[in-house]
Amino acid sequence: MAMFENLSKRLEGIFNNLGGQGRLTEEDVNAALREVRLALIEADVNLKVARQFVDRVKEKAIGADVMGSLSPAQQVLSIVNEELVEVLGGENGNNKLDLGGTPPQIIMLVGLQGSGKTTSAAKLANYLRKQGQRPLMVAADMYRPAAVNQLKSLGRQLSIPVYSEPMGADPVDICVNSLDFAREQACSVVILDTAGRLNIDERMMNEVINIRQRVRPREILLVADAMTGQEAVRVADDFNKAVSLTGMILTKMDGDARGGAALSIRTVTGVPVKFMGVGEKTDALEPFYPDRLASRILGMGDVLSLIERAQESIDEEEALKAQQKLQQGKFDLEDFLNSMRQLKRMGPLRNVMEMLPGFNKLASMPEMEEALEGDQLKYVEAMILSMTKEERRNPDIMNGSRRKRIARGSGTTVQEVNQLLDQFNEMRTMIRQMSSGKGPWAQLARQYSGGGGIPGMPGMPALPGGGKSMGGKKTGKAVRKEKRKQKSKSRGGKR
Incomplete structure (x- = not known):
C-alpha cells in the first residue's frame, strides 16, 4: 500500500x-x-x-x-x-474480533478528535453485516457539532439502524439505553461511536471509563490515524492504560506517510491492530492480517486478499463467460467494458495492483505510473459507450470517420481512441499468451513475477507468470524487443 x-x-x-x-x-x-x-x-x-x-x-x-x-x-x-x-502481531495473534456469547455484543470505539471514529463505525458496521451480523450504530458523541447527523446519514446510506437521543443527553445513558433498543430490534452487535477526546483530558477520559463500566463492551477499539506516526503509538499506550483496549483500527493506511505506527504499536503497547482503513468509502475497511501485510511490505504481494476482494466484487458467471469468449477469440469491447467495471468495483487500481507479487518493479515503469494515476477508467468507459453496438462487437470495422465521431461523443481525441483500440488488441494478445504460458508476453510475465505463478481469480484464467502493464507504446516495444531477441538466438546470435 x-x-x-x-x-x-x-x-x-x-x-x-x-x-x-x-x-x-x-x-x-x-x-x-x-x-x-x-x-x-x-x-x-x-x-x-x-x-x-x-x-x-x-x-x-x-x-x-x-x-x-x-x-x-x-x-x-x-x-x-x-x-x-x-x-x-504474529500468525496466531488475537487479531480477530471476539463476538461470542449472548447477543447483542458491544464494540466501543474510542480515540482522539478527528481520528475518523464515526466513519470507522459505519465501515465496521458494513463489514460485520457482510459477515452475517445485524449491527446497530449508537450516536454517543454529544460534543462534536453534527456528529449525530453524520452517523444517521451514514446509517441511511447503508440501511443500518442508528440509535440516538436529543442533544444534551448524557453519553453514558445513551449507551445504556441503546442496549434495550438493540434487543427490541434483534440486533446482534452494537457499535458505540463515542466522542473524540484528548488522552490528557481527565474529565473526558473518565466519561469513557464510566461507559465501559456500565455497558461492559466485549471489544474496546481505539481508532487511530496511521499518518500521525509515533504519536499514534503514544495515544494507544495512554488509552490502553485508561480503558484496557482489546484492539485498534488504523485509519488512512492508504496515505503516503511513512507507516511506522503499524510496525510499532503491537510491540510497544501489546495492543493488536484488528482493522485498517484503506480509503474513504464505507467498504474501505480490511481485516488486519500480519502475514499478508508483511508480504506486501516486502513486495511479495497479497494474492489471498486480492482473491477475497475479487470474490466480493466480481460476478463469477460474467467472468466465466468473458474467459470462454477470450479463449475462443470472441472477446469484444462490450466484454472489455464489463470486465473494467468489475475491476473498478474492487477499488482504486493502485490498491488492486499492489496486491500482485512484483508490483514494486511494475510501478517503477513510466507507463504503469501514468496508468495508476487518476481515474483513467472513466475515459475508457466514455469512449466505448460512444460506439455503436456493431462497433463494440467488431472493433475491426473502425475507420477514420468512426473514430472521429467516437472522439467527439466522448469528449476525447482521435489519438486517445486509437490508443484505446491498440491497447484492447494488445490486451487480447497478452491474456491469450499468459493463459497458455507461451509467447513473449508469458515470458515477460514470468520475468517480472520472479518466475512464480499467480492463482486465477474466480472465473478468470490462471496467469502462469504474473502480470504486466496492459498497453502503452513502451510495453509494445518490450514485446517486439523480446521477439527480436528470440530470433537472434535462433540464428546463433546473428541478426
Whole structure:
C-alpha cells in the first residue's frame, strides 16, 4: 500500500544488493541489516522496535545454510518476513474480533478528535453485516457539532439502524439505553461511536471509563490515524492504560506517510491492530492480517486478499463467460467494458495492483505510473459507450470517420481512441499468451513475477507468470524487443 511504498522499495534494493554466496557471512548480514535498520527508522518505526527487529534477524541469519534453491538474499528475505509478521502481531495473534456469547455484543470505539471514529463505525458496521451480523450504530458523541447527523446519514446510506437521543443527553445513558433498543430490534452487535477526546483530558477520559463500566463492551477499539506516526503509538499506550483496549483500527493506511505506527504499536503497547482503513468509502475497511501485510511490505504481494476482494466484487458467471469468449477469440469491447467495471468495483487500481507479487518493479515503469494515476477508467468507459453496438462487437470495422465521431461523443481525441483500440488488441494478445504460458508476453510475465505463478481469480484464467502493464507504446516495444531477441538466438546470435 502507498503508506509502505518507500519502505518496500528500500528493502527490495537491499535484498537485490546481497551477494550470491552459498553461505551467509557475518559481514554480508551486517551490511544488509544496517540498511534495513535505517529503512525502518526512516519509515518512522520506533527506535527500540527497529533495533530489536534487526538483532533478531541477525541472530537467525548469520551462518544460516541456504535451504534448497534459496539464494542468500532469499534466505534473509524469508527471515525478515518471519520477523515482520511477528512484529505486526504474529500468525496466531488475537487479531480477530471476539463476538461470542449472548447477543447483542458491544464494540466501543474510542480515540482522539478527528481520528475518523464515526466513519470507522459505519465501515465496521458494513463489514460485520457482510459477515452475517445485524449491527446497530449508537450516536454517543454529544460534543462534536453534527456528529449525530453524520452517523444517521451514514446509517441511511447503508440501511443500518442508528440509535440516538436529543442533544444534551448524557453519553453514558445513551449507551445504556441503546442496549434495550438493540434487543427490541434483534440486533446482534452494537457499535458505540463515542466522542473524540484528548488522552490528557481527565474529565473526558473518565466519561469513557464510566461507559465501559456500565455497558461492559466485549471489544474496546481505539481508532487511530496511521499518518500521525509515533504519536499514534503514544495515544494507544495512554488509552490502553485508561480503558484496557482489546484492539485498534488504523485509519488512512492508504496515505503516503511513512507507516511506522503499524510496525510499532503491537510491540510497544501489546495492543493488536484488528482493522485498517484503506480509503474513504464505507467498504474501505480490511481485516488486519500480519502475514499478508508483511508480504506486501516486502513486495511479495497479497494474492489471498486480492482473491477475497475479487470474490466480493466480481460476478463469477460474467467472468466465466468473458474467459470462454477470450479463449475462443470472441472477446469484444462490450466484454472489455464489463470486465473494467468489475475491476473498478474492487477499488482504486493502485490498491488492486499492489496486491500482485512484483508490483514494486511494475510501478517503477513510466507507463504503469501514468496508468495508476487518476481515474483513467472513466475515459475508457466514455469512449466505448460512444460506439455503436456493431462497433463494440467488431472493433475491426473502425475507420477514420468512426473514430472521429467516437472522439467527439466522448469528449476525447482521435489519438486517445486509437490508443484505446491498440491497447484492447494488445490486451487480447497478452491474456491469450499468459493463459497458455507461451509467447513473449508469458515470458515477460514470468520475468517480472520472479518466475512464480499467480492463482486465477474466480472465473478468470490462471496467469502462469504474473502480470504486466496492459498497453502503452513502451510495453509494445518490450514485446517486439523480446521477439527480436528470440530470433537472434535462433540464428546463433546473428541478426
